Amino acid sequence: MRRRSLRKPYITIIEELIKFALSVFLLSVLVFTLARLAPGDPLYAYYGERVEKMSGQEQEAARERLGLDKPIPVQYMRWAKGAAHGDFGISYQYKRDVKEVIAGRIGNTLLLGGLGFVMIFILALFLGLFCAWREDKRADRVVCRIGTLTSCIPDFWLSLLLILVFSVWLGWLPSSGAYSVGAEKGFADRVRHLILPLAVVVLGHLWYYAYLVRNRLLEETRADYVLLARMKGLSGKQVLYRHCLRNVMPSYLSMMAIAFPHILGGTYVAETVFSYPGIGTLAYESARYQDYNLLMVVSLMTGILVILGNMFAKILNERIDPRMRLKREAQKEEVRGF
Amino acid sequence: MDVLTVKNLSVSFYRPTGEIEAVKNVSFSLRPGEILVIMGDTGCGKSVLCKSIVKLLPDIARIKTGQIFFQGKEITDYTEKGMQELRGTSFSMVFQNPMTALNPCMSVGAQIAEAVRLRCPEISRRELRNRVIELLELVELDCPKERAGQYPFQLSGGMAQRCVIATALAANPAVLFADEPTTSLDTEVQAQILDLFLELREKMGMAVIFITHNPKVAARVADRVALMRAGELYRIGDAEEIFEETIHNHH
Numbered sequence: 119m120r121r122r123s124l125r126k127p128y129i130t131i132i133e134e135l136i137k138f139a140l141s142v143f144l145l146s147v148l149v150f151t152l153a154r155l156a157p158g159d160p161l162y163a164y165y166g167e168r169v170e171k172m173s174g175q176e177q178e179a180a181r182e183r184l185g186l187d188k189p190i191p192v193q194y195m196r197w198a199k200g201a202a203h204g205d206f207g208i209s210y211q212y213k214r215d216v217k218e219v220i221a222g223r224i225g226n227t228l229l230l231g232g233l234g235f236v237m238i239f240i241l242a243l244f245l246g247l248f249c250a251w252r253e254d255k256r257a258d259r260v261v262c263r264i265g266t267l268t269s270c271i272p273d274f275w276l277s278l279l280l281i282l283v284f285s286v287w288l289g290w291l292p293s294s295g296a297y298s299v300g301a302e303k304g305f306a307d308r309v310r311h312l313i314l315p316l317a318v319v320v321l322g323h324l325w326y327y328a329y330l331v332r333n334r335l336l337e338e339t340r341a342d343y344v345l346l347a348r349m350k351g352l353s354g355k356q357v358l359y360r361h362c363l364r365n366v367m368p369s370y371l372s373m374m375a376i377a378f379p380h381i382l383g384g385t386y387v388a389e390t391v392f393s394y395p396g397i398g399t400l401a402y403e404s405a406r407y408q409d410y411n412l413l414m415v416v417s418l419m420t421g422i423l424v425i426l427g428n429m430f431a432k433i434l435n436e437r438i439d440p441r442m443r444l445k446r447e448a449q450k451e452e453v454r455g456f
Numbered sequence: 457m458d459v460l461t462v463k464n465l466s467v468s469f470y471r472p473t474g475e476i477e478a479v480k481n482v483s484f485s486l487r488p489g490e491i492l493v494i495m496g497d498t499g500c501g502k503s504v505l506c507k508s509i510v511k512l513l514p515d516i517a518r519i520k521t522g523q524i525f526f527q528g529k530e531i532t533d534y535t536e537k538g539m540q541e542l543r544g545t546s547f548s549m550v551f552q553n554p555m556t557a558l559n560p561c562m563s564v565g566a567q568i569a570e571a572v573r574l575r576c577p578e579i580s581r582r583e584l585r586n587r588v589i590e591l592l593e594l595v596e597l598d599c600p601k602e603r604a605g606q607y608p609f610q611l612s613g614g615m616a617q618r619c620v621i622a623t624a625l626a627a628n629p630a631v632l633f634a635d636e637p638t639t640s641l642d643t644e645v646q647a648q649i650l651d652l653f654l655e656l657r658e659k660m661g662m663a664v665i666f667i668t669h670n671p672k673v674a675a676r677v678a679d680r681v682a683l684m685r686a687g688e689l690y691r692i693g694d695a696e697e698i699f700e701e702t703i704h705n706h707h
């Protein structure tokens with residue numbers, strides 16, 4: 119404890135940075151190696167069906183041109199050298215710079231995932247509070263049952279169901295894409311295309327977090343301090359909002375920080391079923407067709423997001439929870455005193 | 457007139473396995489300004505008795521029979537709304553473990569302030585702060601100004617219990633329920649808190665229902681003593697009388 123308290127704050131930052139860099143490096147080695155060990159031929163991504171008509175010699179030449187003939191460590195060194203200069207190679211499938219391919223799509227995923235995250239964040243809190251307030255009453259039971267049901271339906275099945283109802287039967291909403299051809303800038307058109315995928319993203323995660331909030335709140339309502347608060351003359355609902363919620367918030371916020379990459383990464387089912395041009399579809403395609411360079415960047419982006427989410431959660435937790443915050447401040451005092 | 461009268465009160469818990477009679481046919485009354493000690497072994501129904509009077513029983517428990525009168529008015533059938541009016545102003549409670557009775561994520565000052573503001577919502581920030589400090593001084597917490605901004609985990613058990621008592625006294629209750637308020641404290645701190653109860657009773661004139669299973673604690677504060685066993689209140693009388701009797705019975 120003593121040694122730790124004497125550490126200067128910037129050392130902690132350097133430590134975190136080293137940890138971060140190491141994690142990213144290990145992740146890149148892992149993805150790089152695994153992708154190459156997986157069965158399949160990246161030439162298919164580049165040439166499509168034409169590969170089958172190419173002679174052995176032609177295939178060798180193509181491999182050499184793409185740098186796929188060398189042993190894996192050598193290939194990795196080459197990739198790493200390029201990556202250090204911001205050059206991540208070209209996508210075999212799109213025959214364009216990987217960065218360009220991603221840049222064209224990332225906005226769509228951020229919109230879908232970001233909006234989904236915000237909605238999940240708010241709705242989960244709201245639903246959890248509602249259920250905790252009506253604990254074991256009819257409303258709580260009904261919401262719990264519906265929630266369990268929706269979280270049991272697989273995402274792709276739910277997507278198909280929604281397409282069937284809202285696109286095929288009712289014809290209210292489009293079943294695929296991010297916008298209609300020729301209406302790329304139309305706001306209303308954009309929203310109409312977003313509704314169904316967003317519904318899948320939100321419904322896929324919502325109950326998990328809402329139920330967690332509900333149960334954490336109910337745990338709190340059993341705590342002793344609730345009795346003291348009730349004895350002041352507060353109603354059960356007031357105690358829930360003013361006391362229990364406050365105690366649940368630190369863990370909810372850090373949980374949601376970890377959930378952010380999870381939800382953003384979880385858009386791929388919705389993207390795939392709705393042919394929504396985002397990173398999710400890209401990740402799926404790149405893994406399936408051995409589009410190595412693209413796969414690397416998409417995996418690294420996701421990995422970095424996960425690591426950052428976890429770091430953010432830790433910082434958040436230390437700032438919000440008074441117990442942890444005051445412990446930190448006491449440590450800082452000691453450093454200054456020293 | 458008695459501040460609180462309980463007549464033939466029975467409380468049961470309804471579990472899937474069956475009914476548990478926690479309080480059986482209990483009757484007693486509480487005189488203004490007195491300290492009535494309810495004594496009995498763990499599990500005999502002391503806490504349930506208190507909670508049933510202030511109607512903070514868990515959902516599975518119910519008052520089966522009996523009547524409760526507060527200052528001559530029957531409150532047995534009061535709804536939650538009516539009870540909320542009574543809690544804080546007429547009834548207050550102090551608990552066994554002060555560390556868990558305070559919200560861990562709120563400064564103690566804020567928790568006391570909440571109780572004050574609930575009864576006078578128009579109070580200014582400055583007045584509120586003064587009132588909180590005043591209450592902390594009343595319960596003889598040292599350095600009340602600094603302590604008000606601290607969190608429960610920064611306080612010792614004795615200090616935390618003083619804060620709980622300050623919260624309970626915020627709206628000048630007529631009856632204070634103290635449910636084993638010293639059981640979790642060291643002997644020395646225990647004595648200080650007992651003295652505090654006696655002092656507060658002098659200053660504020662509220663009646664106290666003091667629960668304990670410790671005869672020494674009872675002897676120190678009691679005006680009258682009620683004895684409980686297995687849900688029944690089988691004897692009530694002046695402190696000296698009861699203690700003499702029990703000593704007699706033991707020898």
Ligand SMILES: Nc1ncnc2c1ncn2[C@@H]1O[C@H](COP(=O)(O)OP(=O)(O)O)[C@@H](O)[C@H]1O
Nearest residue numbers: 469476478497498499500501502503504505514
């Ligand atoms: N939540 C509960 N569920 C079922 N029975 C309970 C519950 N709480 C208390 N009881 C019953 O009430 C009796 C009295 O409990 P309590 O009043 O807490 O005892 P004490 O005198 O130690 O304060 C217990 O012995 C138990 O049988």
Ligand SMILES: [Mg+2]
Nearest residue numbers: 502503635636
């Ligand atoms: Mg008890």
